[in-house]
Amino acid sequence: MQENENCKNIKASRRDFFKQSSLLAAIALTPSAVINAAQQEWDEKVASAIEEVSVQLDVNGIKHSLSIEPRVTLLDLLREQLHLTGTKKGCDHGQCGACTVHVNGNRINSCMTLAVMQEGKKITTIEGLAKGDKLHPMQEAFIKHDGFQCGYCTPGQIMSAVACIREGHADTEAEIREYMSGNICRCGAYPNIVDAIMEVKKGGKKV
């Protein structure tokens, strides 16, 4: 228990560090009035000095009414403001698929869209896939087939895999490999990922 507590603290402080360093980066690009505000009171005043827009999103069944800068990507909104850190930031350039989420049921790269562009949409992240304590069949299949090593790409792989079956693109191993090509796994767990998807597809359960 003590260990878990410590672990949590380390995680929190690492995230705060990143928040502060990205704030410093933002300051380099902002007008001097904003910089002054920022130097005195950190994020609160930067936020108020920069024009924000309101956005309503449904994330995993919960409605959020938010005020955000237009340049915030959906990925950054999910991770930094809603604290849904299951969705991962890999390349941040639409090349790795770690940030894959569903928008109105379709898989997209959340790093390549602005949150404000998703106004009124229904977003599903990896956190929204399980039903309470009951894992989604695809999550169970990834565990059973050892469809990961380090696990960093796994939320994106699973979100993409679920969509792959829903789209009807999981009939053969070759088809799965083609339609999962937007999700890179540097550990090379591909054969096991394909096995997991094939099993869920053949099992015929609704995903």
Next chain:
Amino acid sequence: MRQFTYLRPSTSKAAIDALSKDPNAQFIAGGTNLIDLMKKGVMAPEKLVDINNLPLKEIKKQTGNLHIGALALNSDVSENKLVTQYHPLLSLALKAGASAQLRNMATVGGNMLQRTRCFYFYEPSLPCNKREPGSGCGALEGVNRMHAIFGWSDKCIAVHPSDMAIAMVALDASVLVYGPKGNRRIPFQDFHRLPGDTPEKDNSLEKGELVMGVEIPDGPFTKNVHYLKVRDRASYAFALVSVAAALNISGKTIKDARLAMGGVAHKPWRLLDAEKALIGKPATEETFKQAADIAMRGAKGFKYNSFKIPMGKNAILDALKTAAAKV
């Protein structure tokens, strides 16, 4: 990413007004290229005009052509029954592009307007006449493996990265444009430009003009078609070379033919002379070889990309054989 203001108009008129008034404004649709470029600092619009609320998603059959709205998603177009029935080549080309996630975001209008993936264009610390006119072309004597073998100039040897556009040019599509001066129609062949002395201009759109959709005329290319994309990995990579091949074969004779290449020029590269060499001839390997030879005439490579010339020839031969074999 630099700050910008954000607008989401609900009419095309409001959208072009918003853009015309501001020299540093950009339309945004799928965002899969523009947001990437903004993160890299290659583009820094001060205003983004989000056009996703405009009614431009429709795919419909009209007399004599198929209309595809500019906001139709690449995934929706590639799976659409009218598209697979009337223009299967377009469906194949779209499926060869990007990943399933990106195809769910990218639109038809955005696909044709995407910028080159030339490394020098994409890296603001390196010279590039397209990004910063007058700064020089880093690729000319640099790492030019992905670059052009046709139509380049000493100012720019970048290639257009789209797969969809290769099918569009082969199928004689037209781009429907709306702007401050009204509506106009641009043949797809004339939509993208060669670099010449002004590589900063990718296409013939004028300031404030908005792509509303495309129209593809009905044609006989519903069966013997193939899109071959040669790349460094089996999926999800830009083309080294790609070939769109469409044949109308009657008996053993080629009645009509279309041929275009991607990954080889600043614009989708239509191969009209090679098409002429196919029409009226028997659909044999010999005919295809002759067409491939003609197609690659005038190709000129650089230090690292001359392999594209034999590769292009082989890809044309392969694509034509595969197209002809379809039943």
